[in-house]
Amino acid sequence: MKLNGAQILIECLKEQGVDTVFGYPGGAILNVYDELYKHPEIRHYLTSHEQGACHAADGYARATGRVGVCLATSGPGATNLVTGIATANMDSVPLVAITCNVGTSLLGKDSFQEVDIAGVTIPITKYNVIVKDVDSLADTIRKAFRIARSGRPGPVLVDLTKNVTAETAEYTPQMPEEILPQSDEILQADLETAAQMINESKRPVVFVGGGAVISNCSKELKKLVYTIQAPVCDSLMGKGAFDGHDDRYLGMLGMHGTKAANLSVTHSDLLLAVGCRFSDRVIGNAKQFAKGAKIVQIDIDPAEVNKNIKVDTCVIGDCNEVLKRLNPLLEKKDRAQWLAECEKTASEYPLHYDSDRLTAPFIMQEICRLTDGDARIVTEVGQHQMWAAQYFTYREPRQLFTSGGLGTMGYGLGASLGVKTAWPGKTVVNIAGDGCLRMNMNELATASRYNIPIIEVVMNNSVLGMVHQWQELFYGGRYSQTILKDKVDYVKLAEALGCAAFRVTKREEFAPVFEKAVSLGCPVLIDCVIDEGDNVFPMVPAGHAIAEAFDQDDLAEKKKKSGSGRTRKKDEI
Secondary structure (H helix, E strand, C coil): CEEEHHHHHHHHHHHCCCCEEEECCCHHHHHHHHHHCCCCCCEEEECCCHHHHHHHHHHHHHHHCCCEEEEECCCHHHHCCHHHHHHHHHCCCCEEEEEEECCHHHCCCCCCCCCCHHHHCHHHCCEEEEECCHHHHHHHHHHHHHHHHCCCCCEEEEEEEHHHHHCEEECCCCCCCCCCCCCCCCCHHHHHHHHHHHHHCCCEEEEECHHHHHCCCHHHHHHHHHHHCCCEEECHHHCCCCCCCCCCEEEECCCCCCHHHHHHHHHCCEEEEECCCCCHHHHCCHHHCCCCCEEEEEECCHHHCCCCCCCCEEEECCHHHHHHHHHHHCCCCCCHHHHHHHHHHHHHCCCCCCCCCCCHHHHHHHHHHHCCCCCEEEECCCHHHHHHHHHCCCCCCCCEECCCCCCCCCHHHHHHHHHHHHCCCCCEEEEEEHHHHHHHCCHHHHHHHCCCCCEEEEEECCECHHHHHHHHHHCCCCCCCCECCCCCCHHHHHHHCCCEEEEECCHHHHHHHHHHHHHHCCCEEEEEECCCCCCCCCECCCCCCHHHCECHHHHHHHHHHHCCCCCCCHHHC
């Protein structure tokens, strides 16, 4: 049948099972929005800004494991997606961003709202293309979804010239191509080598990353851990792949990881990395990272092997498929002594905070308690992000949604809209700092427009917390442009944007306010006023070995020994 380009696009979205999109209209994409108007089976959420639309599509994708979709017009509409696309790219999120450009005859002439968005996004997409021929449109959209979902997921951008959305072509419906877990590169010899190294180890540690969440390998991962009797740590992106309540769980690894995780990895003789890319925030000083251990890496992307850390062997393929084949090769071992040693380390170096006043760690533990650990936690980026990782206990994958690779301030509010639309029956809480809230706070209007009942918890310390912390520890307390003390009232702001809002200043106030927020069934902001001097500990200085993690007690002891309260230089900590 003959359809115009806009109709073909909508039919292709329906082919792919798309029922939710996020976007913002404009002149170049008008034909698409006109056709979308005729298809109420596809829910469209009008965000306040295109960046919010991209983050919302990202959150929807992470929550469901399906492809998130966002729409934007040409020029600034398209460029406003760039940060969201880069965020999805760094965290391997399946996303299709659809933009419309000026007509083909106007390309390259600096026409009104013309931008080469395909050229702009080459470094931050798995694939991108500009469609100038309506006959190729359907196949291009199908290819975009296939690429976004297959192998290591990621974002794809499709840019349509305006004339393509109006021109007609023959359209034949197709069933979407089945995407199977990547297993072609899983070699038996690699499995046997990895199994032998694991079986021969005496002090193994399993390190879990975002790839374990994406591949849904929790069941096989638990089977492996219980077979080899190893402790487990995770990256920020790996939260929930292994149950945080399990006795074998040591916490997060790296710059703000637990001392138990950092020291256990340092003392291990084998590190099994499942779906991890060994980012700089995890490994610290690469030359000192797990230098007494053999390293086995399981990853879907061969480009990640030996990129940041030299490994002893690897198995390439979907993590779940790899573990299914690896588990039968593993020998059940008694490593009770090693587990006891790691447990002793954990008991000696627990996470702790000031329990006499309102703090972010207390708030995170309260949210965990009040939701029975079943909330979906979204975060912005900074201190609050680390506190959310440390003090909420994640039971399952797809429970924490955060910008791990790019570190995008302003990510969480938009993403929480996507998460809540994907899981309307779950309590969705966005953890924000006051600095991050200022980045994309306009999306509170989106939440109120559609009555999306997210809970925005603002850790309000009147500073750009993480940068402020670095300035305190490593820059002599010179707080250059990190103080936010002004006249902004976040409660009034939220109310003006159509949300309910409360302020909390004491520990005993938080629980009743949070419970009320859950019961209201509308978007709520909770302004939690905390001390500007609260810092995230433990911490590993950039470039130092992870075994050199220090906390507030270590700082107090050093100051006591030095007889001075002066701030330590980076190389002294």
